[in-house]
Amino acid sequence: MIWRNIASNFLTLLVVLLIAAAAAVAWARHEFSGPGPSAVAQCVQIAPGASLNAVSQQLATQGAVSSAYVFRAGADYMDKARDLKFGSYLVPPQASMEDIVGVITAGGPSTCGTEVILRVGVRENSVLLRDISPETGVFAEVARHDPAAGALPEAIAAAQQKPDARLRVTVAEGVTSWQIVEALKQVDFLSGEVPEVPAEGSLAPDTYEIEKESPRAALLAEMSRRQAAILAEEWEARPFGLPYDTPQEALIMASIVEKETGIAEERPQVASVFVNRLQQGMRLETDPTVIYGITRGEGVLHRGLRRSELNTTTPYNTYRVDGLPPTPIANPGRLAIRAALNPADTDYIFFVADGSGGHAFARTLEEHNANVARWREIEAQRGQPTDAPVQGDG
Incomplete structure (x- = not known):
């Protein structure tokens, strides 16, 4: 009887424990x-x-x-x-x-906290310190610094030392390889030397998450890897009939498209102008290539082109030589590469600035001259010289 009671109590306790465990x-x-x-x-x-x-x-x-x-x-x-x-x-x-x-x-990019960003631009670089508010989820700029001006402000220097700080490098489309290397040298949260400037056009404009003391050479290698992957992918998907024999030629064209327009929607049209010219045996006649022949990508030409420069024969003066220049003239982004390999289906062979930030396109010289005349009027209204070469005069 005792053992029966013990067994009964044990079973009862077990049931209670099981119920408690389930609960x-x-x-x-x-x-x-x-x-x-x-x-x-x-x-x-x-x-x-x-x-x-x-x-x-x-x-x-x-x-x-x-x-x-x-x-x-x-x-x-x-x-x-x-x-x-x-x-x-x-x-x-x-x-x-x-x-x-x-x-x-x-994983993926951090979505809050403190971030320090090196922004590499065509005309200027900057180091930004931003903090995000957990309540709003919106980043607010705390400090901005020109890295060429010297030591970082105390707030940025202290922020980049935080173990949880997010460090990024953002490279704009159309920046040259020399500009990227020089910008990377200006920040102390990267380490190591850069043995040589990578080939023009070989670095992908993008945002790169990095860790403190990441080697500069390793970051450049990642930029190169991404650009090679983008070019290979876009080249594989290209249509037939384009005037490029190699991916490198497409990359050269993409760099020209990138420098000719900052409006994404215009890139396929700009590309169509240059593709049409190549297919018709015309010269490209594009100012950015001439400028690259002068600067070699080492900085920005802070003035307009002179007549004498347009009349001087160099490998990059597409007013004087046939076909593409020998190398890209900047690092194009994916959309410019895609536009070069998927140009719009147009009859355009000319374009010129239209005063709105975009361009007016033309099929004939008569249409183009009318567009140029309108642009000259806009220049005159703005008090700009009207006898200088037309920038962007495809």
């Missing part, structure tokens, strides 16, 4: 997948090499999760415990633990 599991699942406790957005910062235990405790301290233990158990159950990605991530209000696991293990 605990159900509660944990609800806690893990249900709305989180934070009423406001939060910036969650994952340090390099951080453990799941440390991150779970951090989240509980911030009030982003209700239980560090449940967060760890859920991440383990999702098989995400070893997938933490370094960075700073914006977590929306009442985000569930399941959502937070997804955010901090997906």
Whole structure:
């Protein structure tokens, strides 16, 4: 009888424990997948090499999760415990633990916190310090500095030392390889020497996430890898009948298109003008190539072209020589490469500035002369000289 009572009590206790365990599991699942406790957005910062235990405790301290233990158990159950990605991530209000696991293990660009950006532009470079507000999710500029002016301001210098600071390099379309190398030399969050300037056109304009003390040569190698991949992809998808024998020739054309217009929608039309000229045996007659022959990509020509320069024969003076110049004249972006390999189907063989930032295109010399006359009127109204060579006069 005693043993029967013991067995009965044991079974009762086991049932109670099983019910309690099931209830605990159900509660944990609800806690893990249900709305989180934070009423406001939060910036969650994952340090390099951080453990799941440390991150779970951090989240509980911030009030982003209700239980560090449940967060760890859920991440383990999702098989995400070893997938933490370094960075700073914006977590929306009442985000569930399941959502937070997804955010901090997906990787990608940081979405909150402090970021220091080197922007490499055609006419100027800048180092920006920006902070994002967790409440709004909007970056606000804190400081801006011209790296050629000397040492970084204290705020930027201090920010880039933060272990969770996001460092980026953003390269604009149409920048030359020399300009990129010189800009990289001007910031101290990169390291190492650059043995030589990469070939013109070989670097992809893009945004690059980097770590502090990343080698400059390694960053340039990544730029080159991306540009080669873009060119190969666009070359493979090109239509028949284009006047290019090699991808390099297409890259040269893309660089010309990039320098002739800053309006994305115009690129296929500009490309069509030059493709039509090549196919008709006409010279390209484009100012940016002449300018490159003068500067060799080392800086900007802060004036208009002179008649004497247009009349001087150089490999880059497409008013004087047939066909394409020997090299690209800048680093074109993907859209310019695509335009060079997918030009618009037009009969245009001329274009000139139209006063709005864009260009007026023409099929005949008569139409073109009328467009030039209108541009001269605009120049006169603006008080600009009207006897200088027409910039962009395809």
